[in-house]
Amino acid sequence: MAEFEPRIVGFLCNWCTYAAADTAGVSRMAQPPNVDVIRVMCTGRVDPVFILKAFAEGADGVIVSGCHPPGDCHYQEGNFKTFRRMPLVEMLLQQYGIEKGRFHWGWISGAEAPKWAQLVRDFTEQVRELGPLNWKQQIESKE
Amino acid sequence: MADKLKLGLYWAASCGGCEIAIVELREKILDLDAAADILFWPCAMDFKYKDVEAMPDGHMDVCLFNGAIRTSENEEIAHLLRAKSKVLVAFGSCAHEGCIPGLANLFDRQSIFARAYLEVPTVDNPEGILPQTSFQVPEGEITIPRFYNTVKTLDQVEDVDYYVPGCPPQAPQIWAVIEAILGGELPPKGSVVGASPNKTVCDECKHNREEKRIKKFYRPHEIIPDHETCLFDQGIICSGPATRAGCGALCTQVDMPCRGCYGPAPGVIDQGAALLSAVASVVDADTEEEAARIIGEVVDPAGTFYRFGLPASLLHRRKLETRD
Numbered sequence: 001m002a003e004f005e006p007r008i009v010g011f012l013c014n015w016c017t018y019a020a021a022d023t024a025g026v027s028r029m030a031q032p033p034n035v036d037v038i039r040v041m042c043t044g045r046v047d048p049v050f051i052l053k054a055f056a057e058g059a060d061g062v063i064v065s066g067c068h069p070p071g072d073c074h075y076q077e078g079n080f081k082t083f084r085r086m087p088l089v090e091m092l093l094q095q096y097g098i099e100k101g102r103f104h105w106g107w108i109s110g111a112e113a114p115k116w117a118q119l120v121r122d123f124t125e126q127v128r129e130l131g132p133l134n135w136k137q138q139i140e141s142k143e
Numbered sequence: 144m145a146d147k148l149k150l151g152l153y154w155a156a157s158c159g160g161c162e163i164a165i166v167e168l169r170e171k172i173l174d175l176d177a178a179a180d181i182l183f184w185p186c187a188m189d190f191k192y193k194d195v196e197a198m199p200d201g202h203m204d205v206c207l208f209n210g211a212i213r214t215s216e217n218e219e220i221a222h223l224l225r226a227k228s229k230v231l232v233a234f235g236s237c238a239h240e241g242c243i244p245g246l247a248n249l250f251d252r253q254s255i256f257a258r259a260y261l262e263v264p265t266v267d268n269p270e271g272i273l274p275q276t277s278f279q280v281p282e283g284e285i286t287i288p289r290f291y292n293t294v295k296t297l298d299q300v301e302d303v304d305y306y307v308p309g310c311p312p313q314a315p316q317i318w319a320v321i322e323a324i325l326g327g328e329l330p331p332k333g334s335v336v337g338a339s340p341n342k343t344v345c346d347e348c349k350h351n352r353e354e355k356r357i358k359k360f361y362r363p364h365e366i367i368p369d370h371e372t373c374l375f376d377q378g379i380i381c382s383g384p385a386t387r388a389g390c391g392a393l394c395t396q397v398d399m400p401c402r403g404c405y406g407p408a409p410g411v412i413d414q415g416a417a418l419l420s421a422v423a424s425v426v427d428a429d430t431e432e433e434a435a436r437i438i439g440e441v442v443d444p445a446g447t448f449y450r451f452g453l454p455a456s457l458l459h460r461r462k463l464e465t466r467d
Contacts, residue, residue, distance in 0.1 A: 048416035052457040069431065083431045085423035087438045092419065095249065095445035097462030139459050143215075143291040 006061055006127040008035045009054040013043045013066035015074040019110035029117035034124045035063065042066065043105075044078030048089050055098060058136050061127035063119070064105040072109055079107070101126045102133065148325060150175075151183035151195075151203045152234075153224055155210030155217035156244045156294065161235040162186045162209070164311035171318055178325050183224075192220065198227045205324055207234040207307070211244045211454065212295040216288035225301045230329070232320075236310035236404050238297040239335075240414075241454030243310070245294045246446060248453045248460035252292045292463060294454050305330070307337040310404035310451060313390055335406070338389030343408045344401045345383040347392040350374060355425035360440050368398045375400075375425060380447055384408075385417035404451045413457045415448035422448075 012018040018039045024031060040046055043066030054062050064086065066079050073079045086105040093103055104123055108116050154162060168175060182203055183190050206228035212218050225231050236242035247255060256273050260266060277286045297303050307320055316337035323329065323336065330336060345352070352373040361378045368374055374381045374395060382403030383395065389405050407414035422441065428434035441447065449456050 048419050049413050049457065052413060052416055056457045070429065080429065080434075081424065084426040084428060084434045084438065085420060087435045088419050088423050088441065088444055091438075091441070092415070092444045092448070095443075095461065096458055097464070133462075135458065135462075138463055141293065141463070143289070143293060 004128060004132055006034050006124055006132075007059055008061040008063060008124065008127060009059045010035045010037045010063040010065065011040050011043065011046045011050060012037055012063075013074075013078075014039055014041050016067035016072060016110050017065035017108040017116060020108045020113045020116040023110070023113035024117045024120075027113060029114060031117045031120040032124045034127075035120050042073070042075055042078035044073075044075065044081035046082065046085075048085065048092070051089060051093075051103070055093075055102075055133065056135050056139065058134075060130070060133045061102045061104070061123060063103075063123060065108050065116075065119075068107040068109055072107075098133070099130050101130055148179040149202065149204045150179040150181050151206040151224060151228060152181065152186070153183065153206065153208050153210070153220060154186050155208065155220065155238070155297075156213030157210030157235065157237045158243070159186060160311040161237075164235070164309075164314060164317060165207075167314040168318055169314070175321060178321075192223070195223055195227055200226050201229050203228040205230045205232060207232050208238050208297055209235040211237040211241050212291070212297065212300050213244060213247075214288040214290050218291075218295075218300050219288075221297060221301045230304045230324075231297075231301065232305045232307060233297040233303045234307045235312055236308060236406065236451050238303075239306045239308050239455070240406050240452040241294055241296050242404070242451050245296075245452070245454040246450070248294050249445060250461070251463055252290055256290075293460050296455050299454070304332050306333075306335045306406075308335060308387060308404070308406040309338070309390060312337055313393075316389055335387065335409075338387050338405055339409075341409050342388035343384055344386045344388050344390070344392050344395070344405070347388045347390075348373075348383055348395045348401075349392070350395060352376065356427035357425045358427050358437065360422075360437070362442065363400060370398060374398065375421075380418075380422055380441070382414075382418055382448075382450070384421045385411060385414050402450050406452060406455075414452045415445070415456055418448045419444065 012021055043064055046064050051062050067073045069079045183195055206224045233239045260268055260273055276289050277284055320337040350373045351371055353376055355376050357378045359378055368377050379400045381400035383401040385408055386401055386403045387405040387408050394401050411417045426434055426437050428437055
C-alpha cells in the first residue's frame with residue numbers, strides 16, 4: 001500500500017495568511033505540498049459549509065487562517081466573525097466524530113511566512129498520524 | 144368522469160404524526176375520499192405488502208411516503224412503492240431530511256442496541272440478547288429486517304418526485320398539495336411543495352427583530368420570553384433564520400423558538416451550517432476569550448442545528464468507528 005498522503009484544504013485570507021503563504025513559497029521555505037490553498041477575501045467569509053463540504057468531499061484536514069485580531073483585519077472586524085464562529089464549528093466537528101487535530105483555525109500575518117511554513121509542516125504530520133478520514137466512502141456505505 | 148385518483152400512503156421510520164396530520168384535514172378528508180381511492184395505507188386500513196406487489200408497475204398515481212429509512216424493510220418498501228407509483232412524494236420531515244429519527248446518526252447500530260437492549264435501567268435482559276436478523280426455531284427460520292447503522296432520507300435510496308416538509312406537514316398545506324395534484328398542476332420534479340418557495344420562518348414571525356447582540360444564550364426552559372421581541376434577540380436559539388417558511392410560524396406565535404422542521408430555507412445547502420452562522424453572528428464579544436465563553440454555553444450544537452436534518456446534511460452522520 002502506498003504511503004498515505006494527507007489532503008488538506010486551507011482557507012486563507014487574502015490580506016494576511018495568503019500573503020504569508022505566498023512569501024513562504026517565494027522564499028523557498030521547506031513545506032510539504034499537502035495543503036491546497038483557497039484564497040478568500042476574509043476569514044469572516046468562511047461559511048461553515050466550506051469546512052463541512054471539504055470534509056464531506058475527501059479532505060483529511062482543514063485550516064482556516066487570517067489576520068490577527070484586533071486591528072489587523074483589512075475590514076476591521078471580519079476576523080471577529082471568525083473567532084465567534086469557529087469555536088462553534090469545533091464543537092460541531094467533535095460531535096461528528098472528526099478528531100480535533102484535523103481542524104485548525106488561527107492567525108498568521110503577512111509578515112509571518114516562517115510561521116505559515118511551520119504550521120504546514122506540523123499540521124501535515126499531525127493529520128498524517130490521524131490517517132485518512134474517507135468521509136465519501138462512509139456516505140456511500142449501503143447501510 | 145375520469146377515474147378517481149389512486150392514492151397510496153406509507154409510513155417507514157416515523158412517529159405516526161404525519162398520519163395524524165392527514166386526519167387533521169378534518170371534514171376535507173371526505174373530499175379526499177370522494178376524489179381518490181386509497182389503495183394502500185397500513186396505518187389506517189388493512190393492507191398487506193402482497194397487495195402492493197400484485198399491482199402492475201405505475202398503478203398508483205401518487206404515493207405519499209412518510210418516515211425515514213431506518214431498516215432494510217423501510218428500504219425494500221421504498222423501492223416497491225417507487226415501482227408501483229407514478230409520483231413518489233417524500234411526505235414530512237422524516238422522508239424529506241431524516242427528522243428526529245435521524246439524530247440517531249450521532250450513534251451507530253452497536254451503540255443504539257447497547258443502549259436500548261442492555262443499558263436502559265428499565266430493561267430486564269440478563270442474557271444480553273440483541274436483535275438478530277435471522278433465528279432458528281423448530282418450525283424453521285424466522286427473520287426480521289436489518290437495522291441499519293445510518294438513517295437515510297427517502298431520496299438517498301430512491302428517486303423522489305416531490306418533497307412536502309414539516310414535522311408534521313400542516314393540514315392546510317397538505318390540502319393545497321392534494322388540490323394541486325387533483326388539478327394536475329404539478330410543479331417541476333424535485334420541487335419542495337406545500338411550503339414557501341422563497342421565504343424563511345422569520346418572514347412569517349410576528350416578533351420584532353432588532354440588531355441582535357447576545358451575551359448569554361438561554362434554553363427555552365431557562366427563560367420566560369417576552370412576547371413582542373424576537374426570540375433570538377432574547378438569547379434563545381431559534382431556527383427561524385435558517386428554516387423554510389410554510390408553517391405560519393406556529394411555534395414562535397406561542398413564544399417557543401422555531402425548531403427547524405420545515406427544513407433548510409430555499410437556497411441553503413446545509414441547514415445546520417446556516418444556523419450555526421446565525422448563532423455565531425449574534426455573539427456580543429470583542430475578544431476571543433469572551434466569544435469562546437459565550438459560545439461554550441451552547442449545549443449540543445449538532446442536536447440543535449440539525450434537529451430535523453442530520454441525515455440530509457453535508458456529512459450525513461457521525462464518523463463510523465466500527466464497520467460490521
